[in-house]
Amino acid sequence: AQKITQTQPGMFVQEKEAVTLDCTYDTSDPSYGLFWYKQPSSGEMIFLIYQGSYDQQNATEGRYSLNFQKARKSANLVISASQLGDSAMYFCAMRGRMDSSYKLIFGSGTRLLVRP
Amino acid sequence: NAGVMQNPRHLVRRRGQEARLRCSPMKGHSHVYWYRQLPEEGLKFMVYLQKENIIDESGMPKERFSAEFPKEGPSILRIQQVVRGDSAAYFCASSPQPQEKGYTFGSGTRLTVV
Numbered sequence: 001a002q003k004i005t006q007t008q009p010g011m012f013v014q015e016k017e018a019v020t021l022d023c024t025y026d027t028s029d030p031s032y033g034l035f036w037y038k039q040p041s042s043g044e045m046i047f048l049i050y051q052g053s054y055d056q057q058n059a060t061e062g063r064y065s066l067n068f069q070k071a072r073k074s075a076n077l078v079i080s081a082s083q084l085g086d087s088a089m090y091f092c093a094m095r096g097r098m099d100s101s102y103k104l105i106f107g108s109g110t111r112l113l114v115r116p
Numbered sequence: 117n118a119g120v121m122q123n124p125r126h127l128v129r130r131r132g133q134e135a136r137l138r139c140s141p142m143k144g145h146s147h148v149y150w151y152r153q154l155p156e157e158g159l160k161f162m163v164y165l166q167k168e169n170i171i172d173e174s175g176m177p178k179e180r181f182s183a184e185f186p187k188e189g190p191s192i193l194r195i196q197q198v199v200r201g202d203s204a205a206y207f208c209a210s211s212p213q214p215q216e217k218g219y220t221f222g223s224g225t226r227l228t229v230v
Contacts, residue, residue, distance in 0.1 A: 004158075035218050045159070045207060045221035091158050095218070101172035102214040103149065106158030 002027045004092050006107035013082045014115050020067070021077040021090050021110045029096030034075040035104065036066065039089040048090075051075060079112075087114045120145075120210050120222035121190075128228045129198050137193040137225045141210030148191045149219065150183060153205040162206075165191060198229045 003026040013019035025034065036048040051059045051066045059066045067076040075094075079086055089111050093104040121140040129135050141148050146167045151159040152175075164172040165185035176183065180198075185191040195202055205226050211219035 033217065037221075042223075043205060043226070044223040045209075047218060047220070050217045093158075100214070101164040102211075102219075103161040103164060103172065103175070104151075104159070104218070106151075106160070108158050 002029070002032075002094060002096055002105045004094055004105055004107035006092055006110050008110045009108075010111045010113070012113050012115060013079075013086075015084060016081055018078060018080045019082055019112065021079070021092075021112065023075045023077065023092035023107060025073050025075060025092075025094050027073075027094065027096055029098045031097040033095045033097070034066070034068070035093040035095070036064070036075075036077045037091045037093065037106075038086075039091065039109070040085075041088070045091075049077070082114045084114050084116060087112060120208055120220050122206075122208050122222035122225050124225060125223065126226045126228070128230060130230055131199060132197050135195040135198050135202070135227055135229075137195075137206050137208075137227070138190045139193070139208030139210075139222060140190040141208075142220060145210035145212050147211045147214060147219070148185050149209040149211075150191075150193050151207045151209070151221075153207065153224070155204070159207060162193070195227075198227075200229050203227055203229045 005024045032053045034051045038046040049061045065078045089109045092107040150162040153159045161175040163183045180196045205224045207224045208222045209219040
C-alpha cells in the first residue's frame, strides 16, 4: 500500500526567509511520481511541483524546489524567500506508475503561516 | 481557456436529500477524477471516469454515491440521502489522458448537510 506522511501540522516562517515542509512516503512501486499542491484559504488546489522517481535532478519551479532523497523516501518542499501570499495549506501527494488509474494519494497537509 | 469548472461552489442540503455535484473538464479532456476532502484532512480519491465509463471506483462508498461522465455534458457526482458525515469539499480534476505529471483541479464544491 502507498502512504504519504506529513508530520508538521503547522509551520511559521518569517517573510523573506526559506522554509522546508517535510514529506515522507512509502510505496512498493519501483516507479512513482511525487507532487506538491498549495491550498490557500479560498480552497482551490494549486499544483506547485512534480518529481519523478527516476529523475536525476531535484525539481525546481521558481521559488519552489523539491529536496528528493530516494533512499530516505523523503520529498521535502523548500520555499525560498517566503512571501505573505505563501500562507496556505500544503499537501504532498504521490502516484504509483503501477496504478493505471493514476490516482493521487495525499498526505494530511501542513499549514504554513508567513509572518511579516 | 477555461479551467476545470465545478458547480455549485457551495451546496447546502438537509439530511435525506440528494446532492448533485457537477464538473465540466477542461476542453479536450476526457478523463475525470473526483476527490473528497473532509475538514482538516487531505484529499481522498473517490472515482476515475472516462467518457461513458467508470474506470476505477475503489474510493467510492458502496451505498448512496454514484458518478457518471456522459458522452455529452459534465461529469456528475450524485449523493443520495445525504447524512451529516457527507459534509466535505468535493474536488474534480481532469486530464486529456492519464497524465504522468498530474492533472488540473477545479475549485471544489463545498457540501454542507444540515
